[in-house]
Amino acid sequence: MTEEQHSALAARTLSLEEPRWRQFRAAFAHRCPLGTESFAQRVRVLTELWQTFSPHASPLEKISPESDCPVCDATVQPIAARRKHNQAPLIYGACRGCGLGVLLQGGIAGTIYQQASYYQHRDAGNAGYERYLAERAYREAKGRRLLQWMVNHAQRKLTTLLEIGSGFGFTRAAAEQLGMVTAGVDVNPFAARMAAAIYGQMTFTGTLADASAATAIEPHHWDAMLYLFVLEHLPTPQEELFLAAQMLAPGGVLALVVPNMQALEREIFGASYRSFRHDHLWLFSVPSLQLLLERAGLTLIAAASECNIRLLSGFLTEQELNQLELDCRAADLLVLAERKSS
Numbered sequence: 001m002t003e004e005q006h007s008a009l010a011a012r013t014l015s016l017e018e019p020r021w022r023q024f025r026a027a028f029a030h031r032c033p034l035g036t037e038s039f040a041q042r043v044r045v046l047t048e049l050w051q052t053f054s055p056h057a058s059p060l061e062k063i064s065p066e067s068d069c070p071v072c073d074a075t076v077q078p079i080a081a082r083r084k085h086n087q088a089p090l091i092y093g094a095c096r097g098c099g100l101g102v103l104l105q106g107g108i109a110g111t112i113y114q115q116a117s118y119y120q121h122r123d124a125g126n127a128g129y130e131r132y133l134a135e136r137a138y139r140e141a142k143g144r145r146l147l148q149w150m151v152n153h154a155q156r157k158l159t160t161l162l163e164i165g166s167g168f169g170f171t172r173a174a175a176e177q178l179g180m181v182t183a184g185v186d187v188n189p190f191a192a193r194m195a196a197a198i199y200g201q202m203t204f205t206g207t208l209a210d211a212s213a214a215t216a217i218e219p220h221h222w223d224a225m226l227y228l229f230v231l232e233h234l235p236t237p238q239e240e241l242f243l244a245a246q247m248l249a250p251g252g253v254l255a256l257v258v259p260n261m262q263a264l265e266r267e268i269f270g271a272s273y274r275s276f277r278h279d280h281l282w283l284f285s286v287p288s289l290q291l292l293l294e295r296a297g298l299t300l301i302a303a304a305s306e307c308n309i310r311l312l313s314g315f316l317t318e319q320e321l322n323q324l325e326l327d328c329r330a331a332d333l334l335v336l337a338e339r340k341s342s
């Protein structure tokens, strides 16, 4: 990727005009050339400087609500307010106990996920996909890497996969290429039709709870389950994970890919963080996921993080960025959990 391409993609990821991103980079380079300052110093400068550049940050009013964490009962403190066109800002809080991110104000109702338009354009709040079908090869390749990671960490051979929120079936297709038998569940009928048209896949249209009630999905059966950027959209993630655990075979594994509340990008970009969107009810941390999984009868066996685009490239070294991924501080958090055998 050229520097120009990276710059355009970074600006798009941050919902920013590209000239503004270039100005930010120049301002940083002026104050803090790479190689002249420590990691901590560069992070401090980035954080301070971004506050003067962010087009998204809105003042956090004193009246912003505090609440109790639904995962650990500690206090959720408002930490970021993101401007919303002609509406009250989005307000996100962070749990002081488990680190869960909570959308406290400004969220949208979940019916958008059932509409064909969800896969055709992004709305003003960045929900939905702009180029979902055009990114087929990229999404299949990403699915292959994710599945390989699951296979590498699982104690048992993975021959069956149930994906919740399977969309057009890109990751299922990757699993099928690895020899797995797959099933998919998705609330969007258009996505289900597309999965049938592209790959000949059958998809149950509805939620996992609907599929379970209709006995459309066999319980206690699946070697592997996957939620790829799904859990952050669900009002009751704990209930979902309880149900998911019932679908797994003893010793089966569940993979979750979710927006990371512990990402360094979140600390630097604040209200501009890429995952602060009006359809993200939650952002997760490793401790919050561990609690949710444990209660569902699942044991965390691996955690990792990655970025589809490294927004901090050019500010931090490749080595520092690699270390952030290893430390679970990149933007996308991946965890794998195992169903206890008894």
Ligand SMILES: [Zn+2]
Pocket: 069, 070, 071, 072, 073, 074, 095, 096, 097, 098, 099, 100, 288
């Ligand atoms: Zn908590």
